[in-house]
Amino acid sequence: MAKLQSLDPNTPMFAQFKEKTGPIVLANTFFVPEERTEAFLALFRRQAAFMKAQPGFVSLQMHKGTADSRLLMNVAVWESTEALATAFASPEFQRMVAESPDDVVSYPHIFQQIDV
Numbered sequence: 001m002a003k004l005q006s007l008d009p010n011t012p013m014f015a016q017f018k019e020k021t022g023p024i025v026l027a028n029t030f031f032v033p034e035e036r037t038e039a040f041l042a043l044f045r046r047q048a049a050f051m052k053a054q055p056g057f058v059s060l061q062m063h064k065g066t067a068d069s070r071l072l073m074n075v076a077v078w079e080s081t082e083a084l085a086t087a088f089a090s091p092e093f094q095r096m097v098a099e100s101p102d103d104v105v106s107y108p109h110i111f112q113q114i115d116v
Helices: 034-052 081-089 091-097
Strands: 024-031 057-064 071-078 105-111
Touching: 024 081, 034 057, 034 071, 034 091, 071 081, 081 091
Parallel strands: none
Antiparallel strands: 024 071, 024 105, 057 071
């Protein structure tokens, strides 16, 4: 299974699930070894198809770092933290998460839009 790391050690994603708010953006950056990229993307496409069918899902985009970067970043919009947490906790999604290789590292964090 992919290793889950917090971008903000004071506020891990699972703590963020407790705050009932929305809409939200899940930004999840992945470090993926070069030899695993194609297999990871195939698995991610299956995960994305599942998430797109869940209540509260709005949109999703995957981005790849430029040059020789091994980073991929998923940006997903959800109606609420509750909708994302429910989808994330589903047994079907958790089975897919368990398929991720151990040398993939995931850095998920939930954000809200603010005015600037």
